[in-house]
Amino acid sequence: MIKKAQIIFTILMLLIPISAKNIYQPEFVPSEFIIKLSPDTKIIPPGSLNSGIIEIDIILSKISVEDISSVVPFKKNLDPRLPDINRIYRVQYSDNISPDEVAEKFKDLNHVLYSEPRFIQFETTIPNDPYYSSQWHLPVIDASQAWSVTTGDTNVVIAIVDDAIDLDHEDLANNIFTNWVEYHGTEGIDDDLNGYVDDIHGWDFAENDNDPNPVIASQDHGTHVAGCASAVTNNGMGVAAPGWKCKILPLKFSNDSNGSLSGDNAAAIIYAADMGADLTNNSYGGGGYSNYFRDAFSYAYELGTLSLTSAGNSNEDEANYPAAYPTVLSVASTTTGDYKSSFSTYHLSVDISSPGSGIRSSVPDNQYASFSGTSMASPVAAGIAGLIKSQFPDLTASELAIRLSATADNIYNINSEYFLLLGSGRVNAHNAVSFSNNQFYSIPVRMKNIQFSASDASNGNGDGSFDPGETIDIDISLYNYSIVGSDNVDIYLSTSDSRLNVIDDAELNQSVAPEDTINLDQAFSISISDSAGPGIAVFNISIQQDGQNLNSFELSINIGITPILIVDDDNGGQIDKFYSTILDNIGIPYSVWDRMNGPLTYEMVQNSPIIIWFTEWAFPSLNFEDRLALTEYLDNGGNLYLSGQDLGWDLNENPGDSSQTAFFNNYLHADWGGDDAGVSSAQGIPGDPISDGLSFDIYQPGYPSSNQYPDYFYPHDDAELIFKYSNELNMGLSYKGEYRLVYTGTGLETFGSTVNSIAPDDVNEHQTIFLERTLDYLNFINHTPLIDTEDSTSNIYFHVNIFNNAHGFNGPFLHYRFNGGEYSTVDMNDTTDGFYYNVPSPDESVLVEYYFSVTNNYYNWTNPLNTDEVFQFNIGRDIIAPTVHDLERLPNIIDRSGTALVSVLANDNIGVDSVALYWYYSLNPDQIYNTSMNPDGYFWQGVIEWENLSGNDKIYYFAIAKDNSSSGNFGFSDTSSFQIVNKTILTGWDEENIGQWNTGQNWGLFYVNSAVKYGMNDSPNANYENNKSDYLTLLEPFDLSDYNSAYLQFWTGSFLRENDIGTIQISEDGNIWNSVYSITGINFVDTVKIDVTDYIDSGVYLRFHISTDASGTSSGWYIDDVHLLVDTSFVILSNDKEKNIPIDFSLSQNYPNPFNPITSISFSTPIKQMVRIEIFDLHGKLINNIYEGITQPGTHTIRWDATNSYHNSIPSGVYFYRLSSEKYFKTRKMLYLK
DSSP states (O other): OOOOSSOOBBOOOOOOOOOOOOOOOOOEEEEEEEEEEOTTSOOOOTTOSSOSOHHHHHHHTTTTEEEEEESSOOOTTOOTTSOOGGGEEEEEEOSSOOHHHHHHTTTTSTTEEEEEEEEOOOOOOOOOOTTGGGOTHHHHTTHHHHHTTOOOOTTOEEEEEESOOOTTOTTTGGGBOOOHHHHTSOTTSOTTOSSOTTOTTOEETTTTBSOOSOOSTTTTHHHHHHHHHHOOOSSSSSOOOTTTTOEEEEEEOOOTTTOOBOSOHHHHHHHHHHTTOSEEEEOOBOSOOOHHHHHHHHHHHHTTOEEEEEOOSSOSBOOOTTTTSTTEEEEEEEOGGGOBOTTOOBOTTOOEEEEOSSEEEEETTTEEEEEOSHHHHHHHHHHHHHHHHHHSTTOOHHHHHHHHHHTSBOOTTSOGGGTTTTTTOBOOHHHHHHOOGGGOOOOOOOEEEEEEEEEOTTTSOSSSOBOTTOEEEEEEEEEEOSSSOEEEEEEEEEOOOTTEEEEEOEEEEEEEOTTOEEEEEEEEEEEEOTTOOSEEEEEEEEEEETTEEEEEEEEEEEESOOSEEEEEOSTTOSTHHHHHHHHHHHTOOEEEEEGGGOOOOHHHHTTOSEEEEEOTTOSSSSOHHHHHHHHHHHHTTOEEEEEOTTHHHHHHHSSOOHHHHHHHHHHSOEEEEESOOOOSEEEEOTTOTTTTTOEEEBOOTTSOGGGOOOOEEEEOTTEEEEEEETTSOEEEEEEESSSEEEEESSOGGGBTOOTTOOTTTTOOHHHHHHHHHHHHHTOSEEOOOOOOBSOOSSOEEEEEEEGGGGTTOEEEEEEEEETTOOOEEEEOEEETTEEEEEEOOOSSOEEEEEEEEEEOSSOEEEESSSTTSOEEEEESOOOOOOEEEOOOOOOOBOOSSEEEEEEEEEEOSSOEEEEEEEEEETTEEEEEEEEEEEEETTEEEEEEEEOSOOTTOEEEEEEEEEESSTTOOEEEOOOEEEEBOSEEEOOBGGGTBOTTEEOTTTOEEEEOOTTTOEEEESSTTSOOOTTOEEEEEESSOEEOTTOSOEEEEEEEEEEOOTTOEEEEEEESSSSSEEEEEEEOSEEEEEEEEEEOGGGTTSEEEEEEEEEOOSSOOOSEEEEEEEEEEESOSEEEEEOTTOOSOOSSOEEOOOBSSSBSSOEEEEEEESSOEEEEEEEEOTTOOEEEEEEEEEEOSEEEEEEEOSBOTTSOBOOSEEEEEEEEOSSOEEEEEEEEOO
16 A cells, blocks of 8 residues: 555535434432322321322332422312312432332322422523524534533633634634733744744644634635534624633644645644643544554643544544544534434444534634534534533543543434444533433443454364364454443354354453453364365354443354355346356366455455455445455455456545545556446457457346446556457556456456346356456466577576465476476475476477466366466477567558557567568658667557658558577568548547547537437537527647648538528637638538638638527537548539529639649539549540539539649640539630649
8 A cells, every 4th residue: 555655634524404303311300209199188297208098108118208298388278170289299218219210110009190200400591693593403412401501611722623713703703712921922932932933823733833714715624613613602693602612722734725634733733732722623534544643642632632533424334543543532423313424434433423414603704604524523522522621620531531422312223223333322512511420321342353363273283274173263352442441341252154163152251441452362262064165154253241232243264275266246146157157167166255245354365366356236346344355465465356347436436535546546556537438349458368369249237238337447557458448448457566466347247248148058258268368367376487498408497476475285386398298296496486496408409398286175276277278388499480460550641741650569489589660652662661669568669750751652561570599580560551641530529539629618519320420519409599609629720831732621510590600710820710611590511621721831720610699599500520631633612602503504714724733623513413523635535533423502613733643743734624414514625834
């Protein structure tokens, strides 16, 4: 994992609307209850200690009655219509029994109308802050009842460590802490000698000055947090807050240039403690574990400063820092109804919960807003802690934390799935300031396994493999996240796996300290049955405290060993059968773990040399626990094939937090591309050992076409691309380094499949070949094959690396033979860098064949997997020429001068020494050019260069490779070519590529049909707007300086209202624009050509402009297939402005005449039909057919550049041009003078 030198923290925020709820906790007058007797009973006289009713007096005698008296003086002549208050009595007793329990004993007796405890009533202090009624969370935490006990103390200080705090906010200013020594001191002098000059109202730990105010708009978080904790309350403005009068110490640590939380917040915590702050609130998270940070919190805690932190907003069961440090109180978030907020992190490290959804508070510039997040939950709890400190000023930090936690309301009845993961409950301000210590609720231990090991050393064969018949000793270490401990914790081990028998199953009455670890060495033992098959076996560790079941968690061991672990992560689908069918067919053993049975840990996978993990289309694809297990597995040299559509999307965009994206970048060695490649086929990369020659359609079986989301991505430089989609996006990669990895953006099950494909029936050749090659690539006997050599006198050095350094295996063994003889098998030598063996030199020319193997009690493993296709190489003189193939075919190009990058594959049995690229031109084939090529991955690359070629010229090219042999053998590629052409397209819209265009306000692609595909429209899928002016602009100009003539050609059509106009504009400099074409009304013009020859001495800037008035709207202007034509023999120009259709055919005299070298020929046609224009010399010989095609009615112009059909210039002289159609023929004469 990459560790950042500086931890950058992420503010935890999310905006969610909420409503309100009020919850009250009843309390009773102690040692007293009220009882009302029926009218047929006698009045109990004053001073009596019994009622005169036998069944009532029997119970009274058991509770040490001290007095029975009427609640009011006796009333004579009481109106019978009124309640009989004369028979309501107050009973006082001395036994330590709750009044509600005592009253319960009397209520069902004869002559008793009711019996009940007497409730203590509380004043409710309601502040006059106008937003109080919308602060739903304050009634929920019983704030008004708490304020009737205390409204805080100005001597209590809450340090807000955050991005910035608006010191002048109307609802904060009077509660901002003031350092009076500095306030009354000398400016520029550190009057209190604390190392911070003029720190009157806190400090800025990012800019290192005394101004913690916000500077940029994004610095609004801290002001909101400060108001959540202790906004000035009952001041007739803004909001109320639990802290009421408690002071706020502003400690800023965000950068003023960009708002990043890069300041030294650990130093801020130390500062807060030194300044005597009672509390710090830390609503941020991110980064990893920091000893410096932990020291800062511990320092503050020991000085009496309690720190509260936000738990996180990941909605994951995970520990975040700083929330998970000891001595820090981690706060999760609740919403209305006391439900866990949808965003809130939950974990055993959470100490308490607090409202955090839709909390209205202060933001800069005297404004107010509702934010959501554990960032809000933490300061609400901190404000309550401030009230506690006000009421109980002598509490230590530990005692303060316990009081806040032990007085919280239990919310697990409605959050049962999060039991123990939301701390001790939701904070209750009134309980916190009014409970006596003996009223505290119990805080249970919250224990998690942090280390687990199993051993067969004492009761097995000690080989580290857990075999049938062995007894396994279990060691575990448990960490207690709770701020309290216990001396009565019971720990049990159990299992439902019939292969296991638990021998020692319990550790009772364990003493567990707060925020500490308990180590249980060889506390448990299990035996494995003699008939147990291989695979993962799961057992359960459960925790009890004082007889109450708390949490439990699963541990596992691998019984026996298989070389491949399949992790079936498809949410109950049948995708695993695609993989298991292929493995069964090729005879490779494997075990399967269904992810629905629970998460995997590193201990569960550490002995699996190869993991195949597929996610199909499951969510979450890889959660935090999965990534944790895989990270440790890969860090220890594992071999992984990972696949799944939307897996990359889930890691990068859902929600795409830093840890998910970091795993994708750092362990999958890729940058994210997108979640829908948009195509249904893929092909391998030539020369790649996994994908070479593979090509197939892709389809995720069982889902409709609308649910096909193959991922694409960009491999890092240290990874190899292995598959591309048909649109050139990347589908797969391989990585070989500290570990080996193959990752595909869609699973093997999609290769060559259809919607109805199922395994085993539809497993195909593509899938089989791919998996076999992938397993060869991931082969945990890592070896680089030897190549042919001419050296027959040196020893042959064989080298391999083995997964887990061959721990648990016999071998590795080398098997080799010469010239088809018998194989020799030798045990390879162990070194610090793998295993090796030197075979003595053969001293002659031989063919060497070899493979490697390892064995254990469960399987044999070889490299290569198929020993019928062993490694082989020749020793002796080499006469085999290199193979040169897959020469890249270049497209035709319009540039008269330029360069082109060419790639080719070159392979040789002894190694390629060099590759050269050769080329020549069709007009001068005797002049051959060449350049050396350089290796790039599997390919060799070189650059063809050319200058001043003419249109229609061809460039032929080929590659020659030389090998490393003493003979210097040469191999040749096929010859390919490309042509210098007169036409290029400026649009890639059919491939949905608009990157070279600025689409202005509304221009965008529209889909026509599968044949035409995409074009451009000013308002796709809608009518254009009134009074609109919008441009579609080509971002880069095209250079015409190498050409003699140039034309634009494009398809167009329009649905424009009158006075709404589309124009094409051209500019030499991008500033002054000239209109060269316009269109309005309803038109199906088809293809339009525009002469831009006047711009050949400059760059040409191009844009399409639509302008509309206020009279109405329509669907607009449609454009497609924008081409540039240069140096053509002819171009037909359409006069789109001509509104009158010609009455008859006509052929005009060319202009100019005489001409040199370009002339224009105009003609008219009254109907749509085929038209041909030909050029002849004086002898009647056809020189050039300059135009032939179906022509629309209208007047048209053709330009001709005095070249023949071979694009060669013609001599001066008289020529004839003839127009012919089905019904018209006309010939005219013209003169060409050079």
